[in-house]
Every structure is written in C-alpha cells, then in structure tokens.
Amino acid sequence: MKRPEPVQVVKERRDKALRRLVEAVPYVQFMGIEFERHGDELTAVLPYRESLIGNPMLPALHGGATASFLEISAIIELSWQLLWEEMESPENKGLPVGDHLPRMPKTIDFTVDYLRAGLPRDAYARARVNRSGRRYASVHVEGWQDNRSRLFAQATGHFLMPERDAR
Amino acid sequence: MDDARKLKIAGQFVSALPFSRALGLELVSLEGNVCEMWMPYREELVGQPDTGVIAGGAVSALMDTCCGTAVLIHPEAVTGTATLDLRIDYMRPATVGKDIIARAECYHVTQSVAFVRATAHDGEGETPVATVAATFSVERRMPR
Numbered sequence: 482m483k484r485p486e487p488v489q490v491v492k493e494r495r496d497k498a499l500r501r502l503v504e505a506v507p508y509v510q511f512m513g514i515e516f517e518r519h520g521d522e523l524t525a526v527l528p529y530r531e532s533l534i535g536n537p538m539l540p541a542l543h544g545g546a547t548a549s550f551l552e553i554s555a556i557i558e559l560s561w562q563l564l565w566e567e568m569e570s571p572e573n574k575g576l577p578v579g580d581h582l583p584r585m586p587k588t589i590d591f592t593v594d595y596l597r598a599g600l601p602r603d604a605y606a607r608a609r610v611n612r613s614g615r616r617y618a619s620v621h622v623e624g625w626q627d628n629r630s631r632l633f634a635q636a637t638g639h640f641l642m643p644e645r646d647a648r
Numbered sequence: 649m650d651d652a653r654k655l656k657i658a659g660q661f662v663s664a665l666p667f668s669r670a671l672g673l674e675l676v677s678l679e680g681n682v683c684e685m686w687m688p689y690r691e692e693l694v695g696q697p698d699t700g701v702i703a704g705g706a707v708s709a710l711m712d713t714c715c716g717t718a719v720l721i722h723p724e725a726v727t728g729t730a731t732l733d734l735r736i737d738y739m740r741p742a743t744v745g746k747d748i749i750a751r752a753e754c755y756h757v758t759q760s761v762a763f764v765r766a767t768a769h770d771g772e773g774e775t776p777v778a779t780v781a782a783t784f785s786v787e788r789r790m791p792r
Contacts, residue, residue, distance in 0.1 A: 505697040506694070506695060506697055506703075507691060507692050507693065507694040507695075507697065508692070508693055508694060508695045508702075508703035508705060508706060510692070511670075511692045511693060512705070531666055532666045532667060532669075532670040533666070533667055533670075534665070534666040534667060535665050535666075535667050535668070535713075536665070536730070537664065537665070537666065541730070542667075543665065543666070543667035543668070543709065543712075543713075544709075544712040544716070544730070544731035544734070545667060545668075545671075545705070545708055545709020545710070545711075545712040545713060546667045546709065548705060548708040548709060548712060548734065548736075549703070549705025549706065549708060549709055550705070552703075552704050552705045552708065553695075553703070553705055556695075584698065585695075585696055585697075585698075587696070587738070587741070588704040588738050589737070589738060590735065590736065590737045590738065591704065591708065591735070591736050591738075592733065592734070592735040592736075593708075593731075593733060593734050593735075594732075594733050595730065595731045595732055595733060595734075598730065
C-alpha cells in the first residue's frame with residue numbers, strides 16, 4: 482500500500498493554490514478580503530476598515546461593501562471547488578496544479594437580502610454551491626459578524642461557469 | 649432650493665461616505681426622483697484578472713449608492729434610508745478601461761418602503777452593462 486502524503490505537503494499545496502486564486506483578483510485585495518481554509522471549506526473574512534462604512538452617522542457598513550463581500554465569497558468558493566477537483570483528482574494527486582490562472586465564473590445575477598445593519602466589526606461569509614453544472618451554477622451566501630446565527634446579510638446568485646478545456 | 653445647490657449638497661453627501669469615496673464615485677445629476685452617478689475605471693477594481701473586466705461587486709456598490717441617493721432626493725422628503733434588498737442582472741461584461749455611469753429612478757414610495765430601478769452604462773452600444781431592482785427602507789421626520 483502506498484503511504485499517504487505527509488500532512489505538511491498536502492497543506493502547502495492547498496494553501497498555495499488558494500493563495501494564487503485569491504491574490505490574482507485586484508478587487509479582493511482592494512476590499513482586503515482574506516480566506517480561511519479548513520480542508521476544502523472556506524470562510525471569507527472582511528476585516529473592518531473605516532473605508533467600508535456607508536453611513537458615518539450610525540456607523541454602518543456600506544450596502545455596496547456588503548454586496549461586494551458576498552459576491553466575492555461566492556465566486557471564490559465556485560473557483561475553489563473547480564481548482565480543488567483538479568488538484569485532488571487521482572491523476573494529479575501529489576502534484577501541484579499548473580501555474581495558469583484559474584478561470585473565474587461570471588456573475589449572471591446576484592440578489593442581496595439586507596437583514597440588519599452591518600456593524601463596524603469584522604464580517605464573515607460562507608458560500609454554499611446549491612447546483613453546479615457544466616454551464617451554470619447557483620450559489621447561496623450567508624454573512625455574519627459577531628454571532629453566526631444572526632446573519633446581517635445573505636445573497637443568492639447565478640453564475641456562468643468557465644469553459645473547462647480553454648486554457 | 650435650486651437644482652445647482654441641491655446637486656452640490658448631495659454631491660458632498662455622497663463623497664462623505666467612506667466606501668463611495670474609496671470607489672471614486674461622483675454625483676453627475678439629480679432631477680426629481682432620478683439620480684446619475686459616475687464610477688471611473690481603475691485597475692484595482694478589476695474582478696476578472698484574465699480579461700481586466702471590473703468586479704461585479706464594484707458595479708453593485710455604484711448601483712446601491714445611486715439608488716439610495718435617488719431615494720433621498722425623492723420629492724416626498726425622505727430623511728434616511730437603507731437597502732432592504734437589491735437584485736442586479738449583469739447583461740454583458742463592462743468594457744475594459746471604460747468608466748461606468750449609473751442612472752437610478754425611485755419610482756414609488758410608500759409610508760415605509762421605496763422602490764427603485766437602475767441601469768449601468770459604459771457608453772458602448774445600446775445594451776446596458778447591468779440593471780437593478782431594489783427596495784429601500786424609508787425614514788421620515790415625525791409629524792409634530
């Protein structure tokens with residue numbers, strides 16, 4: 482029986498792939514969004530910054546900052562699932578994925594439901610891919626701050642998947 | 649208040665919102681219940697690294713700000729507002745390097761809800777880059 486890979490090697494490969502995916506997108510850097518990975522599960526983190534505020538009187542996060550955060554979380558989750566499939570497939574196992582930039586899905590529509598004001602705190606989001614076909618995907622995203630069970634916003638979107646073979 | 653003065657005050661209001669300022673949003677025009685707003689193309693707003701197309705989230709943020717401003721300038725003297733929901737349809741990728749102009753119309757206001765629709769253009773062809781349907785909360789000054 483083949484020995485399993487050392488955990489450090491596996492982690493390094495996965496973290497490197499995630500880093501390359503996230504660092505390639507200028508708008509993710511502009512927003513300051515980070516991703517925490519546990520196995521294949523991602524949690525998006527939006528560290529609080531004053532520049533994310535929309536209403537300085539309350540103060541509350543800008544609705545557009547919240548929408549941006551949730552949409553990025555959905556797109557990265559979808560891209561990550563594609564990348565994961567490629568990275569962990571039996572024929573690629575143990576090999577780092579190629580150096581090409583992963584192609585990103587394109588948003589078709591995105592609907593944000595604002596449940597309560599975003600506080601001047603870090604925000605978190607987790608996306609769930611409800612359906613992912615060859616051409617279309619449907620994704621739901623939940624956003625929260627201090628308390629996981631009190632969402633401040635949620636969203637649903639449809640995405641056009643990148644063509645698999647075009648590289 | 650004349651239109652030029654109203655535009656100036658609303659323009660100052662928009663540029664006082666930190667996230668709008670970070671995106672470089674500028675108020676273009678106000679008329680009744682219609683607001684136009686401009687977002688300059690910048691490389692740090694790119695969402696598709698292989699093509700250079702601007703991020704959907706940046707367009708959403710422009711549309712949200714433009715819609716919210718359309719609610720605030722509505723003749724029925726709305727004093728405060730917040731987004732309840734916003735649906736955006738991306739009809740085509742924005743042209744790389746082109747600025748985007750949003751136009752929002754607050755077409756109906758009830759005691760507590762404002763209904764808004766908006767389109768975003770990059771000046772190329774007839775088809776908009778995106779369209780939006782949104783609802784906003786309405787705060788009014790209490791009658792004395």
